[in-house]
Amino acid sequence: MTKKFAVIVVGGGIVGATAACALAQAGIDVALLDARNPARTWPADPIDIRVSALTHASQNILRAVGAWDAMEQRGIGPYDHMHVWDADSAGVLHFDAADTEFSELGHIVENRVTVASLWDQLESLPSATILCPATVADLQINNDNAQIVLSDGTILAADLVIAADGRDSALRQMAGIQTTGWEYKQDGLVATISSENSHQFTAWQRFLPEGPLALLPLKDGHCSIVWTLSHDIAQDYLKLSDADFLQTLEHASEGILGKMLTVGPRGAFPLRFQYAQQYSADHFVLIGDAAHAMHPLAGQGANAGLLDAAAIAELIIKAGQAGRPIGSHKTLRQYERWRKGDNLAMMSSMDVINKMYTTDNEAFRQLRGTGMSWVNHSAWVKNYFNRYAMGLRDDLPDMACGI
Numbered sequence: 001m002t003k004k005f006a007v008i009v010v011g012g013g014i015v016g017a018t019a020a021c022a023l024a025q026a027g028i029d030v031a032l033l034d035a036r037n038p039a040r041t042w043p044a045d046p047i048d049i050r051v052s053a054l055t056h057a058s059q060n061i062l063r064a065v066g067a068w069d070a071m072e073q074r075g076i077g078p079y080d081h082m083h084v085w086d087a088d089s090a091g092v093l094h095f096d097a098a099d100t101e102f103s104e105l106g107h108i109v110e111n112r113v114t115v116a117s118l119w120d121q122l123e124s125l126p127s128a129t130i131l132c133p134a135t136v137a138d139l140q141i142n143n144d145n146a147q148i149v150l151s152d153g154t155i156l157a158a159d160l161v162i163a164a165d166g167r168d169s170a171l172r173q174m175a176g177i178q179t180t181g182w183e184y185k186q187d188g189l190v191a192t193i194s195s196e197n198s199h200q201f202t203a204w205q206r207f208l209p210e211g212p213l214a215l216l217p218l219k220d221g222h223c224s225i226v227w228t229l230s231h232d233i234a235q236d237y238l239k240l241s242d243a244d245f246l247q248t249l250e251h252a253s254e255g256i257l258g259k260m261l262t263v264g265p266r267g268a269f270p271l272r273f274q275y276a277q278q279y280s281a282d283h284f285v286l287i288g289d290a291a292h293a294m295h296p297l298a299g300q301g302a303n304a305g306l307l308d309a310a311a312i313a314e315l316i317i318k319a320g321q322a323g324r325p326i327g328s329h330k331t332l333r334q335y336e337r338w339r340k341g342d343n344l345a346m347m348s349s350m351d352v353i354n355k356m357y358t359t360d361n362e363a364f365r366q367l368r369g370t371g372m373s374w375v376n377h378s379a380w381v382k383n384y385f386n387r388y389a390m391g392l393r394d395d396l397p398d399m400a401c402g403i
């Protein structure tokens with residue numbers, strides 16, 4: 001027998017779980033399925049190596065879907081300054097929350113905190129069904145609905161299937177949607193460290209010839225590092241002893257936090273630039289990394305995905321209220337027009353910045369140093385960049401504006 005839902009969301013990471021919460025909260029009959037059950041509790045001490053810098057827009061969305069309070073209780077790390085400097089020029093940029101109407105620029109949050117809080121919230125919503133563990137074996141798009149066949153033979157049908165199954169999205173492939181992109185041949189090396197000096201609630205980022213090194217302040221005084229390195233060097237650094245790794249890190253960060261004291265487990269993630277050529281088909285839509293994967297140098301991937309989730313939820317809820325079919329091409333094209341341009345602009349700027357800072361052209365290096373200093377001294381331009389990085393820009397979904 002076929003189980004029917006208004007919407008099926010495949011993938012319960014940060015982005016898919018947010019979309020499911022937003023829809024279920026509006027009384028829409030939604031099923032969330034994921035291949036894996038996320039962690040809901042964990043030992044007090046070790047911090048997850050996967051963290052995200054979340055913008056104010058993301059905070060508004062996560063608050064609107066009812067997850068933010070639980071995230072605060074589990075622990076989030078506010079930061080009120082951002083300091084960016086260039087290893088190869090005199091370029092420096094400094095952002096201060098005091099120049100904005102907010103008390104902080106954003107929050108550093110462990111990904112597991114966000115996901116667990118969203119899943120807890122989803123379980124409390126009567127119009128939500130969680131199917132987990134569940135693996136999709138087949139997707140069929142028909143004239144009047146989309147059908148999913150699970151690997152245990154269960155058949156599900158919905159007016160709309162939302163694929164939020166990450167950058168290697170199986171659903172995207174099943175829907176026959178092609179991607180454009182390339183491997184950066186760089187890895188993002190991540191770890192949690194402690195240092196002699198306080199992080200001062202500042203997100204530090206030093207641009208090195210290999211790629212940027214970010215030291216992100218965590219709630220308990222540790223920092224999470226995201227260090228972009230060529231693939232081979234990242235793999236070598238994974239093998240270093242803790243003492244050698246800490247010494248290399250101290251040198252790379254110019255001793256900005258004093259002596260590096262401890263490091264936890266290390267991991268490295270290959271980085272890719274990738275976008276789906278279409279975001280939608282009839283009764284089918286892509287959100288989050290399934291639609292776009294970008295360089296993490298400005299920490300915007302999850303933030304962009306949360307805007308996708310809020311946008312598609314807003315359009316579906318409005319279509320439902322107006323009595324229009326929620327899986328119609330018209331509604332889904334509206335979503336695609338809304339989000340694709342914004343995402344492409346964001347990922348292209350990350351790409352350009354990455355290329356600008358990994359070039360060995362001397363004239364270019366001097367130019368970027370002068371550019372950084374010019375931005376730093378121009379209040380208007382700096383404010384523009386600051387607000388963009390905080391997720392405060394035009395044409396945001398209502399939820400992202402706190403409406």
Ligand SMILES: Cc1cc2nc3c(=O)[nH]c(=O)nc-3n(C[C@H](O)[C@H](O)[C@H](O)COP(=O)(O)OP(=O)(O)OC[C@H]3O[C@@H](n4cnc5c(N)ncnc54)[C@H](O)[C@@H]3O)c2cc1C
Binds near residue numbers: 036
């Ligand atoms: C080193 C690094 C640092 C980053 N830092 C930041 C940052 O500071 N700020 C920021 O905004 N972003 C950051 N990002 C990007 C961010 O991590 C991603 O954009 C975000 O996690 C994507 O979320 P998602 O829900 O779209 O996909 P995922 O997190 O990949 O979730 C996909 C979900 O789908 C499930 N799934 C997969 N396949 C199937 C299937 N076939 N059937 C059922 N379920 C399936 C998975 O189990 C998973 O739960 C960073 C990325 C990297 C690599």
